[in-house]
Amino acid sequence: xxxxxxxxxxxxxxxxxxxxxxxxxxxxxxxxxxxxxxxxxxxxxxxxxxxxxxxxxxxxxxxxxxxxxxxxxxxxxxxxxxxxxxxxxxxxxxxxxxxxxxxxxxxxxxxxxxxxxxxxxxxxxxxxxxxxxxxxxxxxxxxxxxxxxxxxxxxxxxxxxxxxxxxxxxxxxxx
Numbered sequence: 001x002x003x004x005x006x007x008x009x010x011x012x013x014x015x016x017x018x019x020x021x022x023x024x025x026x027x028x029x030x031x032x033x034x035x036x037x038x039x040x041x042x043x044x045x046x047x048x049x050x051x052x053x054x055x056x057x058x059x060x061x062x063x064x065x066x067x068x069x070x071x072x073x074x075x076x077x078x079x080x081x082x083x084x085x086x087x088x089x090x091x092x093x094x095x096x097x098x099x100x101x102x103x104x105x106x107x108x109x110x111x112x113x114x115x116x117x118x119x120x121x122x123x124x125x126x127x128x129x130x131x132x133x134x135x136x137x138x139x140x141x142x143x144x145x146x147x148x149x150x151x152x153x154x155x156x157x158x159x160x161x162x163x164x165x166x167x168x169x170x171x172x173x174x175x
């Protein structure tokens with residue numbers, strides 16, 4: 001009886017070793033991670049530093065980095081450009097590298113010269129340096145003057161503004 005148990009254990013050990021060396025190992029299926037971020041940052045903060053110093057400061061509560069885009073919640077973006085500081089605040093922002101920035105929710109664009117734009121959706125086209133609301137209503141406040149309408153195009157480089165359905169209340173002291 002002692003010999004049979006010893007033989008059984010030896011046979012079991014030999015069978016296990018044979019299985020390890022001769023059978024295919026177990027394969028795990030690779031799942032493509034669509035919709036999942038590569039990295040998630042909490043209390044996100046980023047700076048753009050050039051030869052002239054810090055030109056852009058980006059803050060957000062949560063930032064999710066995807067392969068070709070960056071999604072930021074409760075975003076504040078401050079940028080110094082041609083002597084004027086611009087601050088954009090939004091509930092959500094979607095940055096597409098060297099292409100565009102889409103801002104959603106409660107969006108506010110403020111300039112250091114006292115000019116402010118309020119809307120619910122704003123897109124910034126990076127190559128064209130163009131802010132647009134694409135049919136979304138907007139309101140511009142400057143001093144006591146108020147301009148509202150829809151389909152705004154604000155060319156950052158030239159400062160020109162084009163829009164549809166404009167209504168304006170211009171205060172004398174703002175002229």
